[in-house]
Amino acid sequence: MSFINYASREINCKIVYYGPGLCGKTTNLQFIYNKTAQDAKGKMISLATETERTLFFDFLPLALGEIRGFKTRFHLYTVPGQVFYDASRKLILKGVDGVVFVADSQEERLDANIESLENLKDNLEEQGFQLEKLPFVIQYNKRDLPNCTSVEELRSLLNPDQVPDMEACASSGEGVFETLKAVAKLVLIDLKKGG
Protein backbone atom coordinates (compact mmCIF):
# COMPACT_ATOMS: atom_id res chain seq x y z
CA MET A 1 0.00 0.00 0.00
CA SER A 2 1.03 3.61 -0.28
CA PHE A 3 3.90 4.84 1.88
CA ILE A 4 3.40 8.31 3.30
CA ASN A 5 6.61 9.79 4.67
CA TYR A 6 6.04 12.92 6.74
CA ALA A 7 9.78 13.13 7.50
CA SER A 8 10.79 13.61 3.85
CA ARG A 9 7.33 14.80 2.78
CA GLU A 10 6.84 12.13 0.15
CA ILE A 11 4.02 9.88 -0.99
CA ASN A 12 5.04 6.63 -2.67
CA CYS A 13 2.52 4.55 -4.59
CA LYS A 14 2.84 1.26 -6.44
CA ILE A 15 1.15 0.69 -9.78
CA VAL A 16 1.20 -2.72 -11.47
CA TYR A 17 0.72 -3.33 -15.21
CA TYR A 18 -0.95 -6.71 -15.69
CA GLY A 19 -2.00 -8.62 -18.79
CA PRO A 20 -1.35 -11.65 -21.01
CA GLY A 21 2.06 -12.45 -22.47
CA LEU A 22 3.28 -10.07 -25.20
CA CYS A 23 0.37 -7.63 -24.68
CA GLY A 24 2.75 -4.66 -24.30
CA LYS A 25 3.23 -4.08 -20.56
CA THR A 26 6.98 -3.61 -20.85
CA THR A 27 6.47 -1.47 -23.97
CA ASN A 28 4.22 0.85 -21.95
CA LEU A 29 6.96 1.33 -19.35
CA GLN A 30 9.66 1.76 -21.98
CA PHE A 31 7.67 4.51 -23.68
CA ILE A 32 7.09 6.29 -20.36
CA TYR A 33 10.79 5.95 -19.57
CA ASN A 34 11.86 7.36 -22.96
CA LYS A 35 9.50 10.32 -22.80
CA THR A 36 10.07 11.38 -19.20
CA ALA A 37 12.55 14.12 -18.27
CA GLN A 38 15.79 12.87 -16.75
CA ASP A 39 15.18 14.46 -13.35
CA ALA A 40 11.73 12.91 -13.01
CA LYS A 41 12.71 9.29 -13.47
CA GLY A 42 15.01 6.71 -11.96
CA LYS A 43 16.70 3.82 -13.68
CA MET A 44 14.40 1.34 -15.39
CA ILE A 45 15.11 -2.20 -14.29
CA SER A 46 14.06 -5.16 -16.43
CA LEU A 47 14.54 -8.64 -15.08
CA ALA A 48 14.11 -10.42 -18.39
CA THR A 49 15.19 -13.62 -20.14
CA GLU A 50 17.78 -13.62 -22.93
CA THR A 51 14.94 -13.31 -25.43
CA GLU A 52 13.72 -10.18 -23.62
CA ARG A 53 10.63 -11.79 -22.13
CA THR A 54 9.92 -10.48 -18.63
CA LEU A 55 11.15 -13.05 -16.11
CA PHE A 56 10.28 -11.41 -12.81
CA PHE A 57 9.35 -7.75 -13.24
CA ASP A 58 10.17 -4.40 -14.83
CA PHE A 59 10.47 -1.47 -12.48
CA LEU A 60 10.34 2.24 -13.23
CA PRO A 61 10.33 4.89 -10.47
CA LEU A 62 8.70 8.19 -11.49
CA ALA A 63 8.54 11.49 -9.62
CA LEU A 64 5.50 13.37 -10.82
CA GLY A 65 5.84 16.60 -8.88
CA GLU A 66 4.33 17.99 -5.71
CA ILE A 67 0.84 17.79 -4.39
CA ARG A 68 -0.03 19.73 -1.22
CA GLY A 69 3.68 20.02 -0.41
CA PHE A 70 4.31 16.28 -0.78
CA LYS A 71 6.52 14.85 -3.53
CA THR A 72 4.51 12.19 -5.33
CA ARG A 73 6.45 9.18 -6.49
CA PHE A 74 4.93 6.36 -8.47
CA HIS A 75 6.68 3.03 -8.72
CA LEU A 76 5.56 1.29 -11.90
CA TYR A 77 5.90 -2.48 -12.11
CA THR A 78 5.02 -5.01 -14.80
CA VAL A 79 4.37 -8.68 -14.17
CA PRO A 80 5.63 -11.53 -16.38
CA GLY A 81 2.68 -12.28 -18.65
CA GLN A 82 3.47 -15.87 -19.57
CA VAL A 83 1.07 -18.30 -17.90
CA PHE A 84 3.72 -20.45 -16.18
CA TYR A 85 5.21 -17.49 -14.26
CA ASP A 86 2.17 -17.32 -12.00
CA ALA A 87 4.16 -17.70 -8.76
CA SER A 88 6.22 -14.61 -9.61
CA ARG A 89 3.15 -12.67 -10.73
CA LYS A 90 1.53 -13.07 -7.32
CA LEU A 91 4.57 -11.59 -5.59
CA ILE A 92 4.53 -8.40 -7.65
CA LEU A 93 0.95 -7.68 -6.58
CA LYS A 94 1.97 -7.35 -2.92
CA GLY A 95 1.17 -3.89 -1.63
CA VAL A 96 -0.29 -2.69 -4.94
CA ASP A 97 -2.09 0.69 -4.97
CA GLY A 98 -3.42 0.65 -8.51
CA VAL A 99 -3.67 -1.79 -11.43
CA VAL A 100 -3.55 -1.29 -15.19
CA PHE A 101 -4.82 -4.22 -17.23
CA VAL A 102 -3.22 -4.15 -20.67
CA ALA A 103 -5.40 -6.10 -23.10
CA ASP A 104 -4.08 -7.34 -26.44
CA SER A 105 -6.70 -6.25 -29.00
CA GLN A 106 -5.82 -8.95 -31.56
CA GLU A 107 -8.67 -11.41 -32.17
CA GLU A 108 -6.53 -14.46 -31.47
CA ARG A 109 -5.60 -13.12 -28.02
CA LEU A 110 -9.17 -12.69 -26.81
CA ASP A 111 -9.11 -15.87 -24.72
CA ALA A 112 -5.68 -14.98 -23.31
CA ASN A 113 -7.06 -11.61 -22.15
CA ILE A 114 -10.00 -13.20 -20.38
CA GLU A 115 -7.77 -15.82 -18.76
CA SER A 116 -5.29 -13.18 -17.58
CA LEU A 117 -8.04 -10.99 -16.12
CA GLU A 118 -9.42 -13.97 -14.18
CA ASN A 119 -5.89 -14.73 -13.02
CA LEU A 120 -5.52 -11.12 -11.83
CA LYS A 121 -8.70 -11.40 -9.75
CA ASP A 122 -7.60 -14.72 -8.24
CA ASN A 123 -4.13 -13.49 -7.38
CA LEU A 124 -5.43 -10.27 -5.86
CA GLU A 125 -7.86 -12.21 -3.70
CA GLU A 126 -4.99 -14.34 -2.48
CA GLN A 127 -3.30 -11.13 -1.31
CA GLY A 128 -6.50 -9.98 0.38
CA PHE A 129 -7.54 -7.46 -2.28
CA GLN A 130 -10.68 -7.17 -4.32
CA LEU A 131 -10.27 -5.82 -7.83
CA GLU A 132 -13.56 -3.90 -7.60
CA LYS A 133 -12.20 -1.93 -4.65
CA LEU A 134 -8.81 -1.10 -6.14
CA PRO A 135 -7.99 1.80 -8.47
CA PHE A 136 -8.20 -0.05 -11.78
CA VAL A 137 -8.08 0.96 -15.45
CA ILE A 138 -8.04 -1.04 -18.68
CA GLN A 139 -5.98 -0.31 -21.78
CA TYR A 140 -6.96 -1.84 -25.14
CA ASN A 141 -3.53 -2.03 -26.72
CA LYS A 142 -2.34 -2.66 -30.29
CA ARG A 143 -5.26 -0.76 -31.87
CA ASP A 144 -3.05 -0.16 -34.94
CA LEU A 145 -3.09 -3.84 -35.93
CA PRO A 146 -5.49 -5.02 -38.68
CA ASN A 147 -7.00 -8.03 -36.86
CA CYS A 148 -8.41 -6.17 -33.87
CA THR A 149 -11.50 -7.10 -31.91
CA SER A 150 -13.87 -4.11 -31.72
CA VAL A 151 -13.60 -1.96 -28.61
CA GLU A 152 -17.30 -2.59 -27.93
CA GLU A 153 -16.74 -6.33 -27.78
CA LEU A 154 -13.60 -6.01 -25.64
CA ARG A 155 -15.46 -3.69 -23.33
CA SER A 156 -18.38 -6.07 -22.90
CA LEU A 157 -16.05 -8.98 -22.15
CA LEU A 158 -13.36 -7.32 -20.05
CA ASN A 159 -14.97 -4.26 -18.54
CA PRO A 160 -18.42 -5.10 -17.16
CA ASP A 161 -17.89 -2.72 -14.22
CA GLN A 162 -17.16 0.18 -16.60
CA VAL A 163 -13.88 1.28 -15.08
CA PRO A 164 -11.95 3.94 -17.04
CA ASP A 165 -10.68 2.37 -20.27
CA MET A 166 -8.70 3.70 -23.20
CA GLU A 167 -7.38 2.63 -26.58
CA ALA A 168 -3.64 2.57 -27.10
CA CYS A 169 -0.75 1.70 -29.32
CA ALA A 170 2.10 1.35 -26.84
CA SER A 171 4.79 0.99 -29.50
CA SER A 172 4.02 4.48 -30.86
CA GLY A 173 3.02 5.77 -27.41
CA GLU A 174 -0.57 6.58 -28.24
CA GLY A 175 -2.70 6.26 -25.10
CA VAL A 176 0.23 5.37 -22.85
CA PHE A 177 0.32 8.55 -20.78
CA GLU A 178 -3.48 8.77 -20.79
CA THR A 179 -3.54 5.33 -19.14
CA LEU A 180 -0.92 6.28 -16.55
CA LYS A 181 -2.73 9.49 -15.78
CA ALA A 182 -6.06 7.71 -15.36
CA VAL A 183 -4.71 5.19 -12.88
CA ALA A 184 -2.61 7.77 -11.00
CA LYS A 185 -5.69 9.90 -10.61
CA LEU A 186 -7.69 7.03 -9.15
CA VAL A 187 -4.83 6.19 -6.75
CA LEU A 188 -4.66 9.78 -5.51
CA ILE A 189 -8.44 9.94 -5.10
CA ASP A 190 -8.17 6.74 -3.06
CA LEU A 191 -5.47 8.36 -0.92
CA LYS A 192 -7.73 11.34 -0.39
CA LYS A 193 -10.40 9.03 1.00
CA GLY A 194 -7.81 7.70 3.42
CA GLY A 195 -7.63 4.33 1.63
Added chain:
Amino acid sequence: MLGSQSSLVMYDEEYQRIMVLIQKLLRESNAKVIFLVDKNGQLIAATGETEHLDTTSLASLTAGNIAATGGLAKLIGEKEFSILFHEGEKDNIHISIIGGRVILVIIFDERSSLGLVRLRVKKASEELGGVFEDLVQKTVIHSEKVGSDSPFAEITDDDIDNLFN
Protein backbone atom coordinates in the same frame (compact mmCIF):
# COMPACT_ATOMS: atom_id res chain seq x y z
CA MET B 1 3.59 -7.47 14.06
CA LEU B 2 2.96 -5.10 11.21
CA GLY B 3 0.08 -5.93 8.94
CA SER B 4 1.18 -6.45 5.36
CA GLN B 5 -1.78 -4.66 3.80
CA SER B 6 -1.92 -1.49 5.88
CA SER B 7 -0.41 1.73 4.58
CA LEU B 8 2.95 2.59 6.02
CA VAL B 9 3.22 6.10 7.42
CA MET B 10 6.48 7.62 8.62
CA TYR B 11 6.61 10.57 11.02
CA ASP B 12 9.55 12.86 11.85
CA GLU B 13 9.99 11.58 15.38
CA GLU B 14 10.20 7.89 14.44
CA TYR B 15 12.33 8.72 11.40
CA GLN B 16 14.89 10.40 13.67
CA ARG B 17 14.84 7.43 16.08
CA ILE B 18 15.39 5.05 13.15
CA MET B 19 18.25 7.13 11.77
CA VAL B 20 20.00 7.15 15.17
CA LEU B 21 19.66 3.37 15.41
CA ILE B 22 20.92 2.58 11.91
CA GLN B 23 23.81 5.05 12.20
CA LYS B 24 24.82 3.32 15.43
CA LEU B 25 24.53 -0.06 13.69
CA LEU B 26 26.65 1.26 10.80
CA ARG B 27 29.46 2.23 13.22
CA GLU B 28 29.29 -0.87 15.37
CA SER B 29 29.21 -3.31 12.47
CA ASN B 30 31.88 -1.46 10.39
CA ALA B 31 29.44 -1.56 7.48
CA LYS B 32 29.52 0.58 4.30
CA VAL B 33 25.83 1.15 3.79
CA ILE B 34 22.66 0.34 5.69
CA PHE B 35 19.17 0.79 4.43
CA LEU B 36 15.64 -0.09 5.47
CA VAL B 37 13.01 -1.07 2.94
CA ASP B 38 9.31 -1.75 3.19
CA LYS B 39 8.42 -5.27 1.94
CA ASN B 40 6.57 -3.55 -0.92
CA GLY B 41 9.83 -2.05 -2.17
CA GLN B 42 9.67 1.48 -0.76
CA LEU B 43 12.89 2.86 0.66
CA ILE B 44 12.37 3.95 4.28
CA ALA B 45 15.81 5.15 5.37
CA ALA B 46 19.45 4.88 4.30
CA THR B 47 22.81 5.77 5.81
CA GLY B 48 26.50 5.34 5.00
CA GLU B 49 28.20 5.64 1.62
CA THR B 50 25.02 6.04 -0.38
CA GLU B 51 26.17 8.79 -2.80
CA HIS B 52 27.05 6.42 -5.65
CA LEU B 53 24.27 3.96 -5.01
CA ASP B 54 20.92 3.81 -6.78
CA THR B 55 19.01 3.29 -3.53
CA THR B 56 15.57 3.28 -5.21
CA SER B 57 16.55 0.36 -7.46
CA LEU B 58 18.27 -1.40 -4.58
CA ALA B 59 15.12 -1.09 -2.49
CA SER B 60 12.90 -2.48 -5.24
CA LEU B 61 15.21 -5.41 -6.02
CA THR B 62 15.69 -6.22 -2.33
CA ALA B 63 11.93 -6.43 -1.86
CA GLY B 64 11.69 -8.61 -4.99
CA ASN B 65 14.44 -10.81 -3.59
CA ILE B 66 12.70 -11.20 -0.23
CA ALA B 67 9.39 -11.88 -1.98
CA ALA B 68 10.96 -14.55 -4.20
CA THR B 69 12.75 -16.31 -1.32
CA GLY B 70 9.55 -16.02 0.74
CA GLY B 71 7.77 -17.85 -2.09
CA LEU B 72 10.47 -20.53 -2.04
CA ALA B 73 10.13 -20.87 1.74
CA LYS B 74 6.39 -21.46 1.48
CA LEU B 75 6.92 -24.15 -1.16
CA ILE B 76 9.02 -26.19 1.27
CA GLY B 77 6.76 -25.49 4.23
CA GLU B 78 8.75 -22.70 5.90
CA LYS B 79 7.10 -19.42 6.96
CA GLU B 80 9.93 -17.33 5.54
CA PHE B 81 13.69 -17.19 5.38
CA SER B 82 14.44 -14.39 7.80
CA ILE B 83 18.09 -13.92 6.82
CA LEU B 84 19.68 -13.80 3.36
CA PHE B 85 23.36 -13.39 2.67
CA HIS B 86 25.01 -12.63 -0.67
CA GLU B 87 28.77 -12.91 -0.87
CA GLY B 88 30.67 -10.95 -3.51
CA GLU B 89 34.36 -10.54 -4.34
CA LYS B 90 34.61 -7.28 -2.40
CA ASP B 91 31.22 -6.39 -1.05
CA ASN B 92 28.63 -8.54 0.66
CA ILE B 93 24.96 -8.00 1.39
CA HIS B 94 23.21 -9.15 4.55
CA ILE B 95 19.43 -8.96 4.42
CA SER B 96 17.09 -9.64 7.34
CA ILE B 97 13.42 -9.10 8.12
CA ILE B 98 12.29 -6.99 11.06
CA GLY B 99 8.82 -7.33 12.56
CA GLY B 100 7.50 -9.25 9.57
CA ARG B 101 7.32 -6.29 7.21
CA VAL B 102 10.49 -4.19 7.17
CA ILE B 103 13.72 -5.33 5.50
CA LEU B 104 17.12 -4.37 6.93
CA VAL B 105 19.92 -4.40 4.36
CA ILE B 106 23.61 -4.12 5.27
CA ILE B 107 26.36 -3.80 2.69
CA PHE B 108 29.85 -4.49 4.04
CA ASP B 109 33.36 -5.31 2.84
CA GLU B 110 36.54 -6.80 4.34
CA ARG B 111 36.59 -4.19 7.11
CA SER B 112 33.79 -6.19 8.73
CA SER B 113 32.76 -9.84 8.87
CA LEU B 114 29.57 -11.88 8.61
CA GLY B 115 29.85 -12.83 12.28
CA LEU B 116 30.10 -9.23 13.46
CA VAL B 117 27.24 -8.12 11.23
CA ARG B 118 24.98 -10.92 12.44
CA LEU B 119 25.78 -10.13 16.06
CA ARG B 120 25.04 -6.42 15.72
CA VAL B 121 21.95 -6.97 13.57
CA LYS B 122 20.40 -9.17 16.24
CA LYS B 123 20.46 -6.42 18.87
CA ALA B 124 19.57 -3.59 16.47
CA SER B 125 16.60 -5.58 15.11
CA GLU B 126 14.94 -5.63 18.50
CA GLU B 127 15.36 -1.88 18.91
CA LEU B 128 14.19 -1.13 15.36
CA GLY B 129 11.28 -3.52 15.81
CA GLY B 130 10.20 -1.43 18.81
CA VAL B 131 10.20 1.77 16.78
CA PHE B 132 8.09 0.18 14.05
CA GLU B 133 5.63 -1.09 16.66
CA ASP B 134 5.28 2.49 17.92
CA LEU B 135 4.81 3.65 14.35
CA VAL B 136 1.94 1.21 13.81
CA GLN B 137 0.23 2.43 16.99
CA LYS B 138 0.65 6.02 15.91
CA THR B 139 -0.68 5.27 12.42
CA VAL B 140 -3.80 3.64 13.87
CA ILE B 141 -4.49 6.67 16.07
CA HIS B 142 -3.77 9.00 13.17
CA SER B 143 -5.96 7.11 10.68
CA GLU B 144 -8.94 7.58 12.97
CA LYS B 145 -8.47 11.30 12.49
CA VAL B 146 -8.21 11.14 8.69
CA GLY B 147 -10.60 13.56 7.14
CA SER B 148 -10.05 16.17 9.80
CA ASP B 149 -6.35 16.90 9.46
CA SER B 150 -5.02 14.70 6.65
CA PRO B 151 -3.07 16.81 4.16
CA PHE B 152 -4.59 14.70 1.38
CA ALA B 153 -8.22 15.20 2.29
CA GLU B 154 -8.29 18.42 0.30
CA ILE B 155 -6.65 17.19 -2.89
CA THR B 156 -8.57 18.60 -5.82
CA ASP B 157 -8.88 17.43 -9.42
CA ASP B 158 -6.78 20.45 -10.38
CA ASP B 159 -3.96 19.31 -8.06
CA ILE B 160 -3.95 15.94 -9.79
CA ASP B 161 -4.17 17.40 -13.30
CA ASN B 162 -1.27 19.74 -12.53
CA LEU B 163 1.00 16.76 -11.88
CA PHE B 164 0.78 15.82 -15.53
CA ASN B 165 1.27 19.21 -17.09
